[in-house]
Amino acid sequence: MSRISDPHFAERVRASFAKQHAMDLIHATLPVVEHGRTEIHLPHWSGVEQQHGFVHGGVVSMIADSAAGYAAMTMVPASASVLTVEYKMNLVAPADGDKLIARGKVVRPGKTLIVTQAEVFAVKDGEEKLCALMQQTIMVMHGKDEK
Secondary structure (H helix, E strand, O other): OOOOOOOOHHHHHHHHHHHOHHHHHHOOEEEEEEOOEEEEEEEOOHHHEOOOOOEOHHHHHHHHHHHHHHHHHOOOOOOEEEEEEEEEEEEOOOOOOOEEEEEEEEEEOOOOEEEEEEEEEEEEOOEEEEEEEEEEEEEEEEOOOOO
């Protein structure tokens, strides 16, 4: 893993997450912020279900995208922000559990592009089951603050 370019990365990531009203809308939280790694937790509730009672694939993608994107953000300078430019999502099992955990991590840091991955697990009766895998490319936007 590369050196820490912003010693206050966790505060900056949490402040950015608080600005994502879409995460509020689905009741997602960001309990883990570490250098090169984050987790987003999502309770399973009726507002995020599809017609079979599973968490909708779009919601699964949403938390995977944000978890991996915030993992990337932990590695950029304080004067930069990040933006997803591409991802590939594989939904490998129904998102059927009491909650979902999206674990994002940096695979390859870079000055302009950062490659990340996310795994999403459905937690049921205390057991985790993999339900999605994502690979993502993040663009580092130097000198670009968030609104």
